[in-house]
Amino acid sequence: MSEGTGKVLPNRPGWLASVNPWVLRVVNNPERLAFVLHRLTGLLMALIIMAHIFVTGTPARVGWEAWAEEIAKAQGITVVTLYFFFFAGIAWYHGLNGIRLLLVEFFGTCIGKPEKPKPPYLAPSLKACQRKLLYTVYILWAILWILTGYIVFMG
């Protein structure tokens, strides 16, 4: 029955939807932002880990001179401090939110109990403890990242 039905528009936003939380403007859905950030941070870390293993292999591959030159030579803010600062920020978020996701996805808890619809007609999982955890994650993330900045840029 395909002939005569005209051209069909595929209409899938594709990968964009999972890196851009504003592909849709879903109201009351911070979980979506959390998902996008988790995905972006995961992706970045998976890329970074390759570079990281390569770089930290310097002493063994090339020798300690190269390592010392890289690390200790320059004073103040360098690529290394910046790198660590951003890596830590990414990791803090991914790790904290990962704990929340583990609770929700792996242990199946923290998503409320099924209930019968009553006003204000909000799905139980959207007001369950995962939501509070999510806000906690954001707050802790901010605190930890600021702390990291303080430590890294201190000297």
Added chain:
Amino acid sequence: MPAVETIEHDIVIVGTGIAGLRAAIEIKRKYGDKLDVGLLSKIHIMRSHSVSAEGGTAAVLYPEEGDSFALHAWDTIKGSDFLADQDAVWLFVKLMPEEIRLLEHWGLPWSRRPDGRIAQRPFGGHSHPRATFAADKTGFFEMQTLYNKLLEYDNWERYDEWFVTNIVVEDGAYKGLYAINMRDGKLYYFKSKAAIIAAGGGGRLYNFTTYAHTVTGDGYAMAFRAGIPIKDPEFIQFHPTGLVPSGILITEGARGEGGYLINNKGERFMLRKECAPTKGELAPRDIVSRCEMREILEGRGFVDEVSGLGYVKLDLTHLGEEKINERLPAVREIAIRYAGVDPVEEPIPVRPVAHYTMGGIHTDIYYRVLDETGRWIRGLFAAGEVAASSVHGANRLGSNSTAECLTSGRITGILAAEYALRQREAPTASPERHAREEEWVWGLLKRESGTPAYEIRRKLRNAMGEYFYVFRDGDGMKTALSIIKELRRKAREEMYVEDKSKIYNTDLQAALETLNLLDAALAAVSAGLNRTESRGAHYRLDYPKRDDENWLKHTLVLRSGEDDVRITYWPVAITTWKPVERKY
């Protein structure tokens, strides 16, 4: 224009509401892959109007707790104002309990009693709480369960969004039907050994109705055009509690759970002597609607500012939040969303609303479609609201309709299957018929200007709401009839479809539906004008009394010429109880 292609099935089912789906399941679960079934629906098959049914489905589940078949039968017959065929009623009440439990097995989440068994609630006109319910989404859950159950089986084809235009009856037998595939805009001929028409009611004859936008009397109109008699179309039920201003239904379950109707003085007017002093709000719908309408007409109602509709109020506030959330969650949601009223805190604005067509395609008690002499039109069955076997007579009791959909689906399923198994070859329509059908459908696209269908439809609905509502009289119905005839002429000569494209041409569909509405309206108003008595839902101010002497009989309306009808009669089967005066 494209040529008519043919699609063949053993059995074709038109309409996939509760009735159509139940029939399909009966065929599949009893006959498996032996028969191949085509299911046609003008919308996605599980979106049929039956999903809107809210309150419950009647069945005698607990004979050990006081209920009995005889009591259910008596309630139904008394509710029908003794126009029901009593043998049909008996068959119906006996088949019901098994239906409820089968649905339960297939997954329906019926509401439960603390002991784990299925719960039931009181309903208007029933003298025992026997409306089986799943919160207040009964019809929705029934549709969902039936649809899901059907997915278990193979060898059936779904035709979602295929609009059936006409059924073919030639030489007193069924010879196939025509449908437009909305998706590619072609006309197809369906050839089958048997067909079940389950195309639902005609609620959209009115502006203020509980019905979905897609319920446009197509089934009646198709039968009418094919020369099949329409039985008792004058009996149109007005439900007492349509939400103002949209017409969305507030289920009778709301009164079943203990809701009151109050006028602008705060009185429970249903308890007055002339209304229903014993049953009060739980009297049958025709009685409650009339009492309500009187309050409104005599100035004891309220008036909605935006729509100008008069109304009374349905008070649920005394039920308490918990009970409302438990038993009537959808009522609460609907009232808040569509009227901005929370029934926990405030009474809901309601008024009588067009709700059900008791009449329909003339069938016997086994839902075989009959011609005016009582001969079966071979191969053709009708089920659900579109059929009139007459279980409901002049007035349907709440929760008996989804029930009838189930039993009629089951009966027609078995009969159609057995019939199809015994047929070697599916009959075909004559080639001229193809040409006529093409002309009828595509002819609409030819006109380049004129009156859009929507305008005709609007005028028709206004006329029906004005002259063929809860109260009727001879002059009013005559006026309505002349308006309908004028609109029919207009539709034939001037109706114009702007959209010329093939794919999803809903403009064309609206035009075809308008033609169907005009047919259904013609049959209903003619029959109403003809019946000079008041019975059940048909209440005439000029003949306010029931007249068993002359009118204890069914009307059969047949088409005659372009705009006229011929009326004959059909006896009522009175096998158990004598008609008596109906008091509640």
Added chain:
Amino acid sequence: MVKKSTVQIWLQYVTAILLIFLLTWHLLVRVPWLRGVETFKDTLASEKVYHEVSSYGILLLIFAYVALLHGFNGLRTILLEWTSGKYNGLITGTIIILFIIFGALATYTVIGITPP
């Protein structure tokens, strides 16, 4: 075929649980006060790093492997989703090769290290 659940349970969730501890440790060893030094950079001095690798080498290696498993399986899942599984073999193959390369590199780093 390996079941989807097996892969996800072991490579995504169990590794994630381990990573909570490993990653926290990995980040905390850069906190100067905990290592008795002045600044963040001092924790990266050659002696400190050598001490770390030589005494906790196994832990570091475990961390590397677990992170690689978790991260690469995550990466693979994302890529499969973006391509609707059309290049399943290609993506999984590439990921496995990458895992072997970087796993080997990490192992060599820990085993092959000499005092500065």
Added chain:
Amino acid sequence: MTFDPEAATRTPPKKVIFRVKRYNPETGKTWWDEYEVETYRGMTVLDALLKIKEEIDHTIVMRYSCRMGVCGSCGMIINGMPRLACQTQVAEVATEANPVITIEPLKNHPVLRDLVTDFTAFFEKHRSVKPYTIRKDKEELETGDMEYLMSPEEHKELYEYTLCIACGLCYSACPVAASDERFLGPQALTYVWRYVSDPRDEAWQERLEAVDVEGGPFSCHYAASCSAVCPKMVDPGAAIQRLRSALIKYRLGLYKKKKVAKKATRPAEQVKPKKPLPPEAQPVPGANIEAMEREPPTIPVEQLIA
């Protein structure tokens, strides 16, 4: 779904501009049309679209039926969020400051014309999860003598997940479904959980095994957009997490179905006395009501179709 209880009582801006995304499959062209609609208090977006179809542009195409939010036809993207048109008050989405409402077809479902999208794949996914009760004893399942027992508590556990109207909003909102065509989607996966947790179903093992594939619950990353847009409060997001976690437990050998329901038994004698017929019920001569009650219903098939 967000919920604005006051929306129906507010008067929306007098005139609202509807920007509707159109698509013509015959030419393959996509464009935006703007319509100005006069509103009234209580007008829903569907009412407005119908007004446009009836009075301004007869060629605009959308799906609708029940206009009371139970049939699931009228899903569309309204101001960037998937919603049911019939359940959205104009006053809820248009403000005096910005009286513009944009309307697009549901994403992730292919567009057939204007706002009409293709649900075939969506329905196929639904079908593929076997959305019906499966019992070991097929015979017992197809005999409607007595119901399976189910306590109100068990009923409450699964009730929420049975509310799905198959409107496809969740599928349209899900960022995974946006790229992965294999993903069964929130709706179908909720159905799996609905039956796994239903005490009347015995095929939980089979169901869990069947869903353990690419595109099953592991493809969900709990973006929870599904739960946020679902107009019936089904909470598919939570259902998927429960399903996934059950599957994990099952694989680790820890999952056990709570209970399998048994059929009720009929009490041997009357619990309450039989209600008599009212005195006004006068039998016609020859009618034996007690005999009529006892007779089983019969359908004389042979005779009827001869």
